[in-house]
Amino acid sequence: MAEVTLRPPRNLADPRAIAWWTVQSFLLAVPLAAAAVAGYWFFAPHSPALGFAVAALAAACLLLAALAPRACYRVQRWEITDEAVYVRSGWLTHTWRVAPMSRIQTVDTARGPVQRLFGLADVTVTTASSAGAIKIEALDHELAAELAARLTAITQATPGDAT
Amino acid sequence: MSTRQEAAVEVVWSALHRRVPLATAVVSLAIAAPAGIGATRILLGMDLPYALVAAGAAGTVLLVVVAAYVHGVARLRTTRFRLTAERLELRVGILTRQHRAIPRDRVRSVDVKADVVRRAFGLAVVKVGTGEHTSGESAELTLNGLAAAEAESLRRTLLSGVAARESVQEDGGQAIAGLRWQWVRYAPLSIWVFVGGAVAIGAIKKVLDVFGLDVFSASMAKAAWEWLIANPWISVPVVVTGSLLVGLVGAVGLFAETWGGYxxxxxxxxxxxxxxxxxxxxxxxxxxxxxxxxxxxxxxxxxxxxxxxxxxxxxxxxxxxxxxxxxxxxxxxxxxxxxxxxxxxxxxxxxxxxxxxxxxxxxxxHPKAARSRRVRPALATVATLAAAMAVADLLTGWIPAAAWALPLIALPVASALALDAYRGxxxxxxxxxxxxxxxxxxxxxxxxxxxxxxxxxxxxxxxxxxxxxxxxxxxxxxxxxxxxxxxxxxxxxxxxxxxxxxxxxxxxxxxxxx
Incomplete structure (x- = not known):
């Protein structure tokens, strides 16, 4: 029997996504690492073993914050053909989502405050299923608007209520 | 929402059934009776003459029933609905007026329900559902209180679009299944039979609480618990059998109420x-x-x-x-x-x-690998349990020898469930x-x-x-x-x-x- 696999979707997120995700993860990781170090400095007995553990934790936090966005960037891919939206995401657990154009109900774009600084936007595509929306993250905001317009035009042209 | 003029003008708005307030008042007895009993208890505690206590209790009951009746009248006065060629429209709201409409071609399900009281008054509740999945606000209209016949005819009319397409006779649905009472033997095959007894005791306690009878006082519960612990060979079978019996009766009763006339x-x-x-x-x-x-x-x-x-x-x-x-x-x-x-x-x-x-x-x-994916975690869980017990035993020495039966029993049960899950x-x-x-x-x-x-x-x-x-x-x-x-x-x-x-x-x- 032939071996069947899913090919990755053709497009990556915008390269600026790495910067955006890095900023976001540092916004979380820096206070965490700082809190650990401060806690050790002011409150804990200064034993070398504990000091080493705290330093390792802080370093791990910062390293993860620096590397995770790159890993994310490599696994998150998307593709929109004339027939379907196809998205891959997830690092340990891979998730592929496919929705045919004819079954798309709504198309939204969203831009967070930090995201806006980088000129990025997310596109969210929902179907009638309650299994969750399909999200294409961190696209150039003009590309996102264009995609949303294109998807909306196609879905409006499709008769029926897409259930 | 603005009403469209065309085709809607000649359809008059209809009201709910005029017996709705009365039915609401009767239903409210379920609240009024406990309220009356509660009032009696409080008044008795205040050392008042019995006539006054009785008057107070009756007053409480009357207050609740009258309030329910008035609410029912208000609902009857303010609720109007109509079925036009295009949509089912509903106007509701005593304080906040609402106008809701469902396009008729969006109607996907019609749910008619009548509890004991409503049946006695010849009423039924109609719920009309659309296929909407998304909106947080419920995408269904509820007409609480139509005459049973009216509810039935509304149900038919709402789904008549389908009937016309299929060109099937209105009457004489083709039966797919009907109730056989011997199926009641499946009713006890549910987890509720095992916990039913405890649930029932809880419910009885709640009811008795309302009546002010504190049967399960702390000292009594303690005494009962001590007795149970002291005589495990009598108490365990008695409690288990009793609980099972109550659960059994409950399950059969629930089956009858849910599926009678199916x-x-x-x-x-x-x-x-x-x-x-x-x-x-x-x-x-x-x-x-x-x-x-x-x-x-x-x-x-x-x-x-x-x-x-x-x-x-x-x-x-x-x-x-x-x-x-x-x-x-x-x-x-x-x-x-x-x-x-x-x-x-x-x-x-x-x-x-x-x-x-x-x-x-x-x-x-599915492939054998799926079996490993079930058996391995099952074995790992049992192994973890055994390891945790061993560590606890080493540290404290408190684990009695009999407790080691637990992982021994868990092993075949977990394996059997894992294999069964794979076979499924x-x-x-x-x-x-x-x-x-x-x-x-x-x-x-x-x-x-x-x-x-x-x-x-x-x-x-x-x-x-x-x-x-x-x-x-x-x-x-x-x-x-x-x-x-x-x-x-x-x-x-x-x-x-x-x-x-x-x-x-x-x-x-x-x-x-x-």
Whole structure:
């Protein structure tokens, strides 16, 4: 029997996504690492073993914050053909989502405050299923608007209520 | 919302039935009686003459009943509805006026319900559902209190669009299944039998509390507990038997109330379920909204050879708190063969009437790797339990020798469940449906209309990747939103998805001859 696999979707997120995700993860990781170090400095007995553990934790936090966005960037891919939206995401657990154009109900774009600084936007595509929306993250905001317009035009042209 | 002028002008607004306030007042007795008793208790504690106590209690009851009656009158006065050629419109609200409308071609299900009090007054509650899934506000209209006959005619009219298309006689629905009382033997095959006794004791205690009888006082509970501990050989069998008996009676009673007068029929392009001994319910589903069926076999029921059938339909509401059965339930627990027969008859009447060869069984088993994926965690859990006990024993020495029976019993039970879960896995593609089966504690066999699949969600975890397995979920607008083919061989699963909806997944697949 032939071996069947899913090919990755053709497009990556915008390269600026790495910067955006890095900023976001540092916004979380820096206070965490700082809190650990401060806690050790002011409150804990200064034993070398504990000091080493705290330093390792802080370093791990910062390293993860620096590397995770790159890993994310490599696994998150998307593709929109004339027939379907196809998205891959997830690092340990891979998730592929496919929705045919004819079954798309709504198309939204969203831009967070930090995201806006980088000129990025997310596109969210929902179907009638309650299994969750399909999200294409961190696209150039003009590309996102264009995609949303294109998807909306196609879905409006499709008769029926897409259930 | 502005009313359209055309075609709506000549249709007059109708009101709810005039007996609604009276019925509301009678229903309110359920609150009024405990309130009266509570008032009596408080007044008795205040050392007042008995006449005054009686007057106070009666006053409380009267207050509640009158308030309910007044509310009922207000509701009757303010609620107006009408059925125009295009939509069903409803105006409600005593303080906040609301005008709601459902386009008639959006009506997907009509639910008629009448509890004991409403039946005595000849009333029924009609709930009209649309297929809307998204909006937080419920996308259904409730007409609380129509004459039973009016409710029935509204139900027919609302779904008459379907009837006209199908050109089937209005009367004489074609029966698919009816109640057989011998099925009551499946009623006790549920977890409720084991916990039913405790639930019943809790309920009785609550009722007694209202009457001010504190039977289960702390000292008494303590004494009872000490007695139970002191005489385990008498107390354990007595308590277990008693609890089982109460649970048994409860389960049988619940079965009778839920499924008395049950009838499932195929009526003019709709599927209609009627059931309920005291509270009568009738759910009508447009078959255009039917996306498949689920044959559910909870473990106990499965061991007893029974199964239940549920509908997979778009726009069914969720069960409310006071409902013991899911809204999508099509049958009571019944013999498995009968359930499979009902399921395939419901499927045949659905929009794609391709006969299903092989019925719901005869599914393709999943690879051996899926078995390891179940057995290994089961063994690991038992091993962890044993290890934790060993560590605790080393540290404290408190683990009695008898406790080691626990992992010894857990080992075969966990292995058996894991193997059973593996045996349950299976899938098959028919001309019209995707069949998938999974689960041990609750085994479900789903037949999903291939036309109702609105996309795919394919997942592969780290461990699945190592074992060459994949989980393929067909997403759908109906039922649970997605139905999974669990732990299938990766190539086979993708191929299955590609074939189930031709053309959708194919462009994204790579096929390599091996």
């Amino acid at each position: 009838r499932l029929e195929w009526e003019a392009g709709t599927l209609r379920v009627r059931r309920g001994l005291l509270t009568r319910r009738s759910l009508t589903l447009e078959t255009g909204r039917l996306r498949g069926v689920v044959v559910a076999e909870p473990l106990l029921l499965r061991l007893g050879g029974g199964a239940k059938v549920r509908a997979v339909a778009v726009g069914l509401r969720k069960a409310e708190g006071d409902e013991s059965e899911e809204v999508s339930a099509l049958t009571p627990p019944m013999p498995r063969a009968e359930a499979v027969r009902v399921a395939s008859r419901v499927l045949h009447a659905s929009p794609s009437p391709v006969a299903m060869a092989g019925g719901l069984d005869d599914l393709r088993p 896995l299976g899938h098959r593609l028919t001309g019209s449906h995707l069949l998938t089966r999974a689960g041990s504690a609750l085994r479900t066999t789903v037949a999903l209309d291939r036309g109702g699949i609105v996309g795919w969600r394919i997942r592969q975890s780290f461990f699945q990747r190592r074992l060459g397995l994949i989980t393929v979920a067909a997403t759908t607008a109906a039922g649970d939103g997605h139905y999974d083919v669990l732990d299938v061989d990766a190539s086979e699963g993708l191929d299955l998805a590609a074939q189930a909806v031709p053309g959708l997944l194919e462009p994204f697949l790579l096929r390599r001859e091996s």
